[in-house]
Structure formats: C-alpha cells, structure tokens
Amino acid sequence: MLHTPSGGARVGTAARDAGQGSGPMSIGAVLQALREEFPEVTVSKIRFLEAEGLVEPARTPAGYRKFHAEDVERLSHVLRMQRDHYLPLKVIREQLEGAADGTCPSAVPPSSAEPEVSHESAEPEGRQAAQQAAGPPAAVRLGREELLAAVSAAPEELAAWEEYGLLRADAEGGYGHGELAVARLVAELGRHGLEARHLRALKLCAERQLDLAEQTVASLRRHPDARTRELAQGTVQELAGLSARLYAAFVQAAPGTSGD
Template sequence: MPHTPSGGARVGTAAEDAGQGSGPMSIGAVLQALREEFPEVTVSKIRFLEAEGLVEPARTPAGYRKFRAEDVARLSHVLRMQRDHYLPLKVIREQLAGAADGTCPPAVPPSSDEPEGAGTARELAGPPAAVRLDREELLAAVSAAPDELAAWEEYGLLRAGQDGRYGHGELAAARLVAQLGRHGLEARHLRALKICADRQLDLAEQTVASLRRHPDARTRELADGRVRELAELSARLYAAFVQAVPGTSGD
C-alpha cells in the first residue's frame, strides 16, 4: 500500500483490509491493519486517540476493546490528516463531528494545477499560524515520549512558540528526529545538523539583506520567498551530498 504524502491516499484503505476479517477486531489487530500505511503507529497512539474522543470502540463485558471496520476507517483518517496535512486533533475532531452522515470526510487533494516544486516551498513556508499543536498533540503525532521531547528541546532541535505550542516546522522536525531516534541516533548526535541548518539560514538572510532594507514593500516581500527558495536548494544539496557518498546511492 503506497504512502501518499500529498493526501491522495484512499480513505478507508485500512478499513477495507479490516473488513475482510470475521468480525470486531482487538486493538492488536487494528494496529496490524494500520501499520501497512502508518508504520510508526503504536498501541499507545491508538489509546491516546480514543482518550481524545477521536474513536469510540465497543467494549466487551470484560472491558476489552472491540473495533469495527468503521472505527479503523476513522483512525486511518485521523492519522492521515495528521501526517499529510499537520492538522491538530481539535480541528480533526471538529471535522468529524461536522460529517452529517457519520463517515470520514476525504483527505484534501492537492491542486491539479500546482506547479512543480510548490509542495516543497509550501512545506517550508508552513501552514496557517492557526494550526498549532500542544505538547500532547505533538507527542501523539510522532509517537514519542515526554522525555524524548525534553531532550530534543535541550539540544535545540525544536522549540515551542511563545504560546507554548508547536507549528508545522517543529512537527516536521520532530517526525524526522523521532525516526532517526529509532535507528539509534539521539538528540546529541543531531545537534550538529541543527547548527548547520541555522548557519545556512543565516547565510540566506545575508543574501537578502538589501531586499529587506528596500523602501518598496513589494520588494521587501520578495525576501521571504528568496529565503525559502535558498532553504529548499540547500536541503536538496544536502540530500545530493548524502546520495553521492559511496554505498548510499544504490549505483
């Protein structure tokens, strides 16, 4: 089942797989159904989403959870909206509550006339400022523990805003840091990458310093776009350097 970062993945894919079963599913079976598309999902994440009211599985007399196919579809939608569109749980909950027929609304498709490279620029620019995650939502989104987040912040890998919440950039960084952590790379190992990124951003700002001082407002606005473009090119150059290392390009 291919991962579709743009949001074009079919809604209910995991539920269709689950529907092939013989009846209600245990939380372990749900985990297996979801992991093909969401390999980082955990039992704790599913329980957290239940505690947040995003899914309400039935319970046996003994208290065991029993998930229906529609519960798995709902979980898939929530995870997809977090992964592809960086929506906080509050917004996703409101979307689900507003679905009159009780089914999951489809993922937001990309614009058909979006120019090449616009997706990367959009990710660098970030979503509207209103989309903000608190600590619990960030931890749930990346399946991390509080002590891991504390270490990331201690080493300067990410930082909450003045409102105590995290934006798109912090979420994207946290996802990658968490993935690297599962391969044994700790926050202290990644500090050098953050320092390098900060230096590249400083260099980009130096190149647009004259634009930011220009008396024309439109010219000053060009500076932000130029910085994003330079950041994107720097990221692509870093990836090219890594791929050029013998043994990493697959040649």
C-alpha cells in the same frame, strides 16, 4: 505479500511509473520512481521502512530486493501519510494491517494528535494550490501530549530535544507544524540510535545556511520598494529549499548510499 489499502490514497506518479515497467524493480529503480513525488527519499529510508514491516519486497536467490508495482504504491502511500498528515509509522502500519484484514480504514484515522484540517475542498484549484504552497495555517498548535502522541515519543525524549535546541514550544507551550515535522524526523532518527546530542550539529548547520541566505538578500531587505522586500522573503525560502535539496544530494551521492 502485504496489501496496499484501496481507500484514501491516490495513485501517485511513482505507482504509475512502476506500473509501466516490464517486471520487478531493483531498489535503485524504486528510488528513481519515488523521487519525482518525494525528492528527499533515500535508499536508507526505503530499507528502514522495510525493516519496520511497512513493505516486504521479494528477494532473488542471491538476496537482492525485487519490488513490484504494488510495493511502490505502498511505499508512496506510507511516505504520503508521513508528509501530508504527519502520521507516525505505528499508526500507518495499523492502517495498512487493517486494510489487509478487509476493514478498509480511512486514509487519516481520527486522532486527537492530528491538527485540524480546513474543509474547503470545493475551492477553485488555483486557490487551493496557492494555499498549499503557503503551507499549513500557522495558528494550528499541538500541546505537549499531542506532539508526543503524534511522533510516538516519550516525555524524556522531548525534554532532550528541547535541551539540545532541536525544537522549542512557543510562549503558550504549543508546537506548530514546523516543530511537528522536526520532531517526527528526530524521532525516526532516534529509532536508529541517533540521540539529540548527535543531531545538534545538523541544527547548527541549518541555522548557518539560513544566516547565509539572509546575508544574500540583505540589500533587498532594506530596499524602499515593498515588492522588492517581499521578493527577499521568497528568495530566502527558495535558498533554504535548495540548501536542503543539496544536503540530500550530498548524502545520496556519498559512497554506500545508492544501489543495493
């Protein structure tokens, strides 16, 4: 059994829920435990992380997976490091292996590919929450080599992503947090054999959903009241988030994507 690192990762709701259970959990139960903190996680994602050696659940004689609380905590740690720190799986795996060897690595290993993080942990909780809701600073940019290192991709892969319009550099040749998040997901899908040309349809679908959201708030955009115009932007973001959740729900509800 692999060991979850003791330092750097907080115990999330999934680990607490798993700890309250009476015994081993099926992959479906693990999915439900993770969903509160990671609403877009899927059974396929859990299986992929297992295939990558990041979690090793026990197996019944019939071959069904049985996860224990430490497995759920480990999965939470991996998903949190991807979501919060944009770490590629290779770096996370090395970190976990180091923890198993007793070297106790930090939660976020030093890396030139990692964006700067503001050291303002002593701020009031309300202000921190507001900053987190607003997202990472738009001024943070990664260079081409830094982006490639962050997602463990080759230059020709990035060239293909840009050729098919999946992401693009800004006028100064840099990439922001949004592009980094896209590159990370595209790289993971690529490891499953999906190329940039296959993912172009997803990009077009996202653009159509954004256009639909903009049409919905068009009258608010033209309103003379400044607060109403600000509401329009918030509504667009909310609609975009709901669309993403609906897409994930459609995928999860499709035959063959739930249960073991």
